[in-house]
Amino acid sequence: MPAHHHEHIQAAIDMLSSLEGDTNESGLQNSIRDVAARGRTLVLHVRAQNAGVLVTAASDGHIRFDTFELSATNKAVVGTKGRLLRSFPGAPVSIPATKMEEETFREAVAQALSSLSSQTVASVQRTAVKSGKTHVEMRDSCDPSMISEVLVNFLSAHGQPADSPQITKCTRDEVLWNYSLYPWHRSPRWLLIRVALHLTLRRATGSDALYKQAMLFVTSCMLQTAVVNLPSDVASRKDPFHRDMLHAMVAKIDWRLKKLGAMVETRIENHVQKVIDNAMSILKGAWTSVQTADARRLNMQSLRELDFNRDVNVAYPDLEKFLSSIGRRTSQSNQGTSKPSSGLLPLSSDVLPQLSFNAGFTMLNLINFENWVAAHSRKWVDTHWDEADACRQVETTMTRYHDLAVKSCADNPELLSAMHLTMAELWTALDIAATHKLPRLKLYAPAISYHPLESLLLPTKSQMHRLRKVEEYLALRKAGASRPWSKLYHDIENNESFAVQYFDQDSTLQRELDSIKKSATTARAQRVSELGNLKTKFQTLMQYVDTHECEEYEVTVRRYQRT
Structure with a gap:
């Protein structure tokens, strides 16, 4: 790499070397002191807690703690289709370097990390119910959570949250049991190395450029090591693994x-291309060996003894009898009464199709109807527009076609597009x-737009031509x-609205309005007269009540006396 990257690469090498350091309390104290004093980076694999910890000396005089989970849960791995997307790190914490210089604080952090690296905590273990x-x-x-919550909360009390752009890893993990106690997972330590390095x-x-090149170089070195240490029988059929x-x-x-x-x-x-070429040469050699071992030697000399005239003349006496008997057969015809009907929609260029057919032929009939619309709809409307129910026929056909097409084409975008084109x-x-029937409609813009x-x-050129028309x-x-649509x-109170202008030029509607007004006036007069009569009757009854007094009667019904 260029010289300006050498310092970053050396720092990454030193960081990964810290993975091999002591995880006891004293060793961790020394490592944390080096981070604060020398500006180094420390990466820890807290194996018992399934966590990674990255301790970095920041340029602003703070020590940064990044924590993250290593192995995902079985449920997350099994329940994900394809690759499992995971983001790193978690919630980072920034501690002042002066705080890290305190021996008691370093001892507390080192003791916590050392204990959590080797001791499991029952409360954070996954559980399962067996036999109740x-x-x-x-x-x-x-x-x-002992790292991502308990430790982070302890550190947050002495520092503050830090900003950290996250990185995303696509992990192709699996959860496999094959006659074993524990399932197979991808190496958590390898994930820790990649995340820390990234x-x-x-x-x-x-940027990510340096990390990606580093991983490319490292993996090519692995391939180079594999090529050098291949067994001698790699080209044979005995060792395909x-x-x-x-x-x-490769x-x-x-x-x-x-x-x-x-x-x-x-x-x-x-370098990488050279390693790939070396590996490919080995693979090509192995494939050539496999082809050579599987080759077949054909004996072509036996073809010289073939006599085509003799070999193609084969006697089939039974076949000859069968062929000669065909000419002596008598014709026998049995005419049945069955007349099966076609399930296809009858189509004619001058007749608007009626979409009524057997449900088993829905898709084929819809395609035939769409072809009819594309070829004959303009011609049909030019010759039938003057019929009284021409518009009603087209509207009914549109509604019926839409109901059928939506059900049949719901999951196919291309068929739905063809449906919308036919509806247009x-x-x-x-x-x-x-x-044609109402030329005044041309003054008003259509309410639909061609932009959707x-x-x-x-997909076809003919459909594009139809859309252009x-x-x-x-x-x-x-x-x-x-005028706008x-x-x-709407705007029925406006003189420019279609409803007002159509009414003004239609004498039948005007006479109907006059008839409605006259009927309403007559009905109103009758109701007013009825209301007057009821008021008069009401006043008469009230005067009767005011001028009379209550009278009491004594009535005996059986043994009960009621007043």
Whole structure:
């Protein structure tokens, strides 16, 4: 790498070397003191808590603690489709360097980390219910809350939260049991190394380029080591595992190299390409050996003894009898009465199809109907617009087609796009018929827009031509309209609204309005007269009540006397 990266790379090497340090209390105290005094970075694998801790000396005179979980839970791994996306680190904490210089504080931190590295805590272990009792599920990963919560809360009391852009790792983890007590997981230590290396190099350089090149170089060195230490029989058929593993390593490294592209330094790219070429030469040699071992030697000399004239003349006496008997057969015809009916929709260029057919032929009939609309809808409306129910026929057909197509094409975007295109063509036919009957409608802009049609998925050229015709028609209608579409359906108090103008020119509707007004006036007069009579009767009864007194009668009913 260029010289300006050497310092960052050496710091990363020193950090990873700290993984091999002592995890006892005294060793951790010394390591933490080095972080504060020398500006080093310490990475810890708190194995018993399934956690990683990254201790870094920041440039602002603080010590930064990053914590994160290593192995994911079995539920998270099994319940995820594809790769499991995980973000690192958790909630970072920043401690003043002066606080870390206090021996008692360092002792407390070192003692906590040393104890948690080797001792499990029952309260954070996963549990399972077996035979009605709760047991510790030792086959699942441990909850790292003793690090991510307890330790972080303790550190937060002496420091403050720190800002930390997170990194995302796509982990292709598995949970596998194969006649074993514990399940197989990807190495948590390898994840710890990658996360620590990624965070350290990213914070030092401000980008992921250096980390990605470092991982590319490291994996190519692994491949180089694998090539050097291959067994002598790698090219034979007795040891296919090594060839498969070698091919997988080459594929992964080559894909990583292609993804990085121009980001890779030339010397690293040359090194990686050389390693890949060496591995591929071994694989090609192994494949050649397999082909050679599996080769077949054919005896071509026997073909010289073939006599085609003799070999193709084969006697089949039974076949000859059968063929000669065909000419002596007598014809026998049995005419049945069955006349099966077709389930396909009958179509004619001058008849609007009626969408009523057998449910088993729905999709085929819908396709045939869409083809009819594309080919004959304009011609049909030009010859039938003057019929009294032409608009009603088109509207009914549109409603029926939409109900059927939505159910049949709900999960297919291309079929739904074809449905919307057909609906637009039917609306065009309906608009042509309506504007022929009522030319005044052309003054009002249509209420639909052609812009949503631009999002349709139309795979064929003919469909694009149909869409262009619809868009051209809508553009001409809007260009020829002088009034907005809102006056077509609303603003009935406005003189420019379609309802008002249609009423003004229709004498039948005017006579109907006059008739309604006369009937309403007559009914109102009758109700007013009825109301007057009731008021008069009410006043008469009230006067009768005011001028009379109550009279008492004594009535005997059986043995009971009631007054």
